[in-house]
Amino acid sequence: NAGVMQNPRHLVRRRGQEARLRCSPMKGHSHVYWYRQLPEEGLKFMVYLQKENIIDESGMPKERFSAEFPKEGPSILRIQQVVRGDSAAYFCASSAGLNTEAFFGQGTRLTVV
């Protein structure tokens, strides 16, 4: 049973470009969480999704950021018109349901140049 898979592991974008980060949850998991980790800081919650639904997006910036988890395929975190301050590691976690353990992927390190 493969773990949570995130790709790419590293992503470099120029200012103003779009970044797409993908997360394939563990088999049987229908809950996905996205977190952002700035350098030398802890992880900060961004968004919580179940299949086709956004449950909690209280940590998402109001502009440029969006997330989806379609019926088929991975969850996508999309950042439009990236700026230098978006440079961070973005982690995805998945769980089988409420109050079950969440397993983390290895993260995507986004660098905006």
Next chain:
Amino acid sequence: AQTVTQSQPEMSVQEAETVTLSCTYDTSESDYYLFWYKQPPSRQMILVIRQEAYKQQNATENRFSVNFQKAAKSFSLKISDSQLGDAAMYFCAYRLVQGAQKLVFGQGTRLTINP
């Protein structure tokens, strides 16, 4: 709002010795989980130990144990017989049992093991 504070940015310990990492949190809820995660240089977030707030008994996992003081809102991690592979960032985290499923993390403590 719930907050988690780790007051030790860095800690070091001699191999085979014992080290304790501190964590305090603030919440008005009574039913929640507390976690310690390890993040080695590979960046993988690895769950070390978990504590349910309703349980008075401190959780233990092999060389890792916690000191959970609910009234003081304190949740420290003790690592016994430290090994070189324990070197990593350690994050304390909080999550409600009911309602919001998001984890709230502390700032982290970088643990160095001296051979």
